[in-house]
Amino acid sequence: MAGKVKNAGSRTTNPLVEKIGGQRLVVLLVIITLFSFFSIKSEAFRQYSTILSILDYSYYITFMAIGVTFALITGGNDLSIGTGMVCYGLIGGFLITKMGMPVGVGLVVTLLCGILMGVLNGTLVAIMEIPPFIATLCTMMIARGLGSIVTGSMSITWPPLATEQGWFRSIFKITIGDTKYPLGFLWVIILIIIMTIVLNKTRPGRYIIAIGSNKEATRLSGVNVVKWHMLAYIICGLFTGFAGIAYAATFQAVAPGTGAGLELDAICGAIIGGTSMKGGAGSIVGTLLGVFVMSMLKTGLPYIGLQANWQQIITGIVLIVAVLIDVIRTKKSGK
Amino acid sequence: MKKKVLSMFLSVAMAATILVGCGNSNTPASNTPASSSGSEASSDAGSADGSFHFEIVSKGFQHQYWQAVLKGAEQKASELGDTMNFVGPNSESDIAPQVQMLDAAIAANPDAIGLAALDTSACLDAITAAQNAGIPIVGFDSGVPNAPEGAIVANAATDNYAAGALAALETWQLIKDKVAPGTRIGVLSQDATAESIVNRGLGFVDRMADLIVSADLTVNVEGNDRFVNDTIAEKTEGADVIIEVLVPSSVTSELSTIDCQTLLNKADTICIYGSNQHSAEAMVTADENIGKFGSAVVGVGFDSGAVIKAAVADGTFAGAITQAPVAMGEKLVELLHAAASGEAVSDVDTGCQWYTAENMNDAEISQNLYD
Known part of the structure; x- marks a missing residue:
């Protein structure tokens, strides 16, 4: 059964394009075009530090996006990732800075919080069958409130790099000599490879895709849909935990009450990358590329002198185009 | 039937938990x-x-x-x-x-x-x-x-307009030798709606423009429309010095950091002022990859907090304004x-105070600095 489930994320008509990855190829071309365009238009953009920064600010969105891709593939969604990420970062940081615990403990707790939230979301969606949009909307609010309660509504500053406790920031960016290297990108690549294999080559991944395609048929063929459906949300929670760590490492200061809206960046990234909002199809590599389209736009548009509000409009248009491509492609492939 | 009752019971229990959760999000925060x-x-x-x-x-x-x-x-x-x-x-x-x-x-x-x-x-x-x-x-x-x-x-x-003006005056002492035709002064504002934030920005922009004009140079304010329209500085095409005010489309660390990087990467930028804790913290993050503050570009912050205090202490920021x-x-x-x-x-x-690496440990100032 598991072997027959097809991840429609790679469904195209041209065999060559299919091999390289359909929509992913288009998205990759978009990224290259955007990068070339900004580089030609702005001298200030053409710098190593710009690439470093694009990567820096992409880690937390990428992690959230990898996680939410699993929720989206089941035909669900997870809106709690934005405020959740901030909440876990606050709790972990609180333990380190206010309770005097070692950074390692803070990092583990940050991940555990993510997993716990995943379990809660999974319980609401898979066991209690509350529509994912509603369930995770509620947990989004819970996460926001919880972060404020734990920290007494005060912002938390994770230890700076210069201090003994600041080593965790080198997980994502390491300085050798005078040059900084985006070490975090290595972890992103490794996790992308692992999760691509999990999604496409393992039984749990196949079942998650199958649930998104047709939950009832999957259940009737003897699969424990509740278990695997729940797993998708737990994976999402775990990656939100990673995102919390990446966010703290990049921005250092985490403010309670924030994070709402960041989940949309991640969801947009996944959708641009070819994950279907209807479920049953998605690609982790596509998600990474989708996130980079967003990051490229956010970073590049200010360099060509575009006012902040125009950036939002252009990002909105790009999203429409991406979804449109998906709709047309799905129609063409005869389904 | 049994299953239905059970699931209904569970749903109610969940809803109650959520309601309690939501309710709590306000109460303890307000009471603690x-x-x-x-x-x-x-x-x-x-x-x-x-x-x-x-x-x-x-x-x-x-x-x-x-x-x-x-x-x-x-x-x-x-x-x-x-x-x-x-x-x-x-x-x-x-x-x-x-x-x-x-x-x-x-x-x-x-x-x-x-x-x-x-x-x-x-x-x-x-x-x-x-x-x-x-x-x-x-x-x-x-x-x-x-x-x-x-x-x-x-x-x-705090008279926020006066506080912004004080930031401009102190900054001017540091940059007056560098201000010349073809230079740019950056201003980062968290938003363009909250009066206190806007006044801190405008106080800086107006006073700085005034100081530049008094040095026999022309100046023009660019960037966010609110600041361009509300400043008392006259609009001047092809001015010697540009004051560029950037405001992100929403208040996230990422967008403010990107704004600051855009300014830092412009070759003609000599100084950047961030008008509150959020903007000043974004400046510190932005400079991590570029490393221009403290050397090529003068950084000036507002308020304190661990990140900003460290930046002032190690010379990344030339100084910052603290309220009292x-x-x-x-x-x-x-x-x-x-x-x-x-x-x-x-x-x-x-009132407000200008603090630098030299005076930030004085009792009069340190009581107003917080982590």
Whole structure:
């Protein structure tokens, strides 16, 4: 059964394009075009530090996006990732800075919080069958409130790099000599490879895709849909935990009450990358590329002198185009 | 059937949990920092007439700045033998929860109310109710801008425009030799709607433009429309010096950081000013990959917090402006006490200070710096 489930994320008509990855190829071309365009238009953009920064600010969105891709593939969604990420970062940081615990403990707790939230979301969606949009909307609010309660509504500053406790920031960016290297990108690549294999080559991944395609048929063929459906949300929670760590490492200061809206960046990234909002199809590599389209736009548009509000409009248009491509492609492939 | 009942029961239980959860998100946050200092003092004083109870509604405790205000208020209340209940919403965008807190404050029938309104128009009904109940309201921090005539008896606030102007003046001392035709001064503002933030930006822009003109150079303000339209600096095509004000489309660390990087990467930028804790922290993050602050570009911040203090101490920032939150808390309680006693009160500027690596450890300044 598991072997027959097809991840429609790679469904195209041209065999060559299919091999390289359909929509992913288009998205990759978009990224290259955007990068070339900004580089030609702005001298200030053409710098190593710009690439470093694009990567820096992409880690937390990428992690959230990898996680939410699993929720989206089941035909669900997870809106709690934005405020959740901030909440876990606050709790972990609180333990380190206010309770005097070692950074390692803070990092583990940050991940555990993510997993716990995943379990809660999974319980609401898979066991209690509350529509994912509603369930995770509620947990989004819970996460926001919880972060404020734990920290007494005060912002938390994770230890700076210069201090003994600041080593965790080198997980994502390491300085050798005078040059900084985006070490975090290595972890992103490794996790992308692992999760691509999990999604496409393992039984749990196949079942998650199958649930998104047709939950009832999957259940009737003897699969424990509740278990695997729940797993998708737990994976999402775990990656939100990673995102919390990446966010703290990049921005250092985490403010309670924030994070709402960041989940949309991640969801947009996944959708641009070819994950279907209807479920049953998605690609982790596509998600990474989708996130980079967003990051490229956010970073590049200010360099060509575009006012902040125009950036939002252009990002909105790009999203429409991406979804449109998906709709047309799905129609063409005869389904 | 059994299953249905069970699932219904579970749903109700979940809903209840969620409701409790949501409810909690406000209550403890508002109660935790609440204090009732001075209880011993008031019991010492027995039933002296001079002891009052105040309800103080702040903008929340998201920034450590508010903890310093609370500290000042606690100190003064205990000194005067008054009691108080100091509350605030979860974040500075929680307008509705703040209105609820204000309603609750009025219902508690205190001798006076302290208010830092997030949105004056949302608070109007409550303010009228307080007026009708004869409870005087004292504004603090950004106060209650555009409140109806007579509703607010006095304000204890930083003159944000003056604070921005002080930042410009101090910055000018550092950059006046570098200011020449073809240079750019960057300003980062968290938003273009909150009066306190806009005034800090405008105070800087106006004063800086004035100083540049007095050095026989022409200047033009570019960037965000609000600042371009509201500045007193004249529009000049092809000016020698450009003051560029950037405002992100939404308040996220990422967008503010990207704005700062855009400015840092422009070859003609000589100085960048971030007008609050959020913007100044974004400046520190932005410079991590570029490393121009402290050498090619002069960085100037506003407020404190661990990140900004470290940046000032290690020379990344040439300096920063701090408000005097402790003094603000003290003045607030003084004004509340006076208003409750029926004395005439008037606005107090609680002041601001320029701090650098040299003077940040002086007692007068360090009491206003927080982590």
